[in-house]
Amino acid sequence: MKRFALLLTVFLIFSCSDKSGNPQYIMDVMPDGSDFWYISCSPRSINDSGVVVGNVTLDDGTKAGRLVPFIWRRPGFPVLLRSPLDWETRDATPVKLRPPLATRINTKGQILGSTYDANNRHHGVEWDSRGRLHLLPRSIANAVGLEFNDNGQIAGAIRASDNSLSAFLWDIRSQMTPIPGIEQDPWVLPGAMNNLGTVVLESRSELGTQLFLWDKKNGSRPIGKRRQSSIHPTAINDNGALVAIGKTLRDDDASGGYGLKFEPGADDLQLLPLPQKVTDPRIVGDKGKSSFSYDGPQRFRGTHPSGINNSGEIVGTSIVTTKGVANGQKNTSEVRIGLYWRADGSVVSVNDLVPDGQRYIPTGATDINERGEILGQASLPGKKSENRCFVLSPSPK
Numbered sequence: 001m002k003r004f005a006l007l008l009t010v011f012l013i014f015s016c017s018d019k020s021g022n023p024q025y026i027m028d029v030m031p032d033g034s035d036f037w038y039i040s041c042s043p044r045s046i047n048d049s050g051v052v053v054g055n056v057t058l059d060d061g062t063k064a065g066r067l068v069p070f071i072w073r074r075p076g077f078p079v080l081l082r083s084p085l086d087w088e089t090r091d092a093t094p095v096k097l098r099p100p101l102a103t104r105i106n107t108k109g110q111i112l113g114s115t116y117d118a119n120n121r122h123h124g125v126e127w128d129s130r131g132r133l134h135l136l137p138r139s140i141a142n143a144v145g146l147e148f149n150d151n152g153q154i155a156g157a158i159r160a161s162d163n164s165l166s167a168f169l170w171d172i173r174s175q176m177t178p179i180p181g182i183e184q185d186p187w188v189l190p191g192a193m194n195n196l197g198t199v200v201l202e203s204r205s206e207l208g209t210q211l212f213l214w215d216k217k218n219g220s221r222p223i224g225k226r227r228q229s230s231i232h233p234t235a236i237n238d239n240g241a242l243v244a245i246g247k248t249l250r251d252d253d254a255s256g257g258y259g260l261k262f263e264p265g266a267d268d269l270q271l272l273p274l275p276q277k278v279t280d281p282r283i284v285g286d287k288g289k290s291s292f293s294y295d296g297p298q299r300f301r302g303t304h305p306s307g308i309n310n311s312g313e314i315v316g317t318s319i320v321t322t323k324g325v326a327n328g329q330k331n332t333s334e335v336r337i338g339l340y341w342r343a344d345g346s347v348v349s350v351n352d353l354v355p356d357g358q359r360y361i362p363t364g365a366t367d368i369n370e371r372g373e374i375l376g377q378a379s380l381p382g383k384k385s386e387n388r389c390f391v392l393s394p395s396p397k
Contacts, residue, residue: 069102191233243305317364338365
């Protein structure tokens with residue numbers, strides 16, 4: 001009977017679009033594995049075939065549990081990505097490492113991950129399309145901020161003994177290509193890379209942080225009119241549009257960051273809009289209503305865009321402070337929600353896309369692919385620590 005847990009993978013199909021012409025969605029919630037069950041799920045990436053990778057927490061008898069990478073080929077069960085106890089790099093150097101975690105999957109089915117050695121040095125790992133695990137060469141050992149694309153190129157930064165970071169682009173054919181920072185900054189870290197080999201990076205010094213684009217043909221191009229106190233790029237599409245997390249408007253507000261977007265040809269980054277009204281069933285008013293009005297962006301805290309596709313659709317996560325009435329009394333509460341920015345610039349809560357009757361409530365959105373499928377995290381009311389991964393797919397026309 002336990003295997004009927006696959007029924008947790010819910011398909012609810014409605015009409016092709018609502019009155020505004022926007023598509024309706026199917027929600028697919030990740031079940032337990034055929035040989036394991038998990039406490040919580042941290043989704044990381046979905047490729048254009050709809051395959052998901054991330055990390056799940058397993059109950060190993062400890063309070064924290066054990067974090068293990070997985071791959072989920074829908075509509076089947078998720079499968080754990082195993083790792084050996086002894087490793088050998090591509091240049092045949094033996095090394096002992098901790099179990100790796102998955103970070104990204106491309107359209108070829110290659111999975112990027114990272115791990116640590118006994119000295120807490122970072123090491124990049126790659127699972128190929130057949131599931132075989134490879135440790136990246138020692139030439140890019142101790143690399144952080146690893147990103148890769150559908151062509152297998154990998155961008156990252158190597159940490160030196162003085163804690164400075166030197167960025168690079170690496171692939172099997174051309175090996176290592178250094179990426180210089182802006183004005184010889186000592187701290188250069190990639191944030192994302194598209195399939196054309198364009199990398200968006202942050203270049204940091206005591207003067208602040210400057211975003212810039214880099215590729216082999218054109219070199220470096222700064223983004224924005226000036227340095228910021230803090231800004232981190234998170235995704236870039238093949239058209240060169242990118243999203244970032246920064247504090248550019250209210251640096252005195254410890255709000256966790258603002259969502260920013262940059263379009264090719266623009267002079268500067270622009271603040272992503274936030275919804276004036278969201279619906280969340282985790283907070284119910286005295287008449288059973290779950291709709292609360294907000295005064296604007298100041299009610300949102302820590303808006304983190306994390307994915308953008310070539311159509312310009314964006315997903316991310318935010319914490320929203322809600323004020324309303326619960327049990328006849330004024331109530332203030334904070335909830336974590338997913339946000340979806342449509343290609344036309346409008347924004348809605350991911351919860352507004354969930355089909356009626358679905359028990360799981362989205363608590364964040366992580367990634368979006370070229371089919372418009374949204375990857376995120378959800379939980380049941382009252383069970384915040386037991387998270388599930390989900391995919392929201394536009395209903396087929």
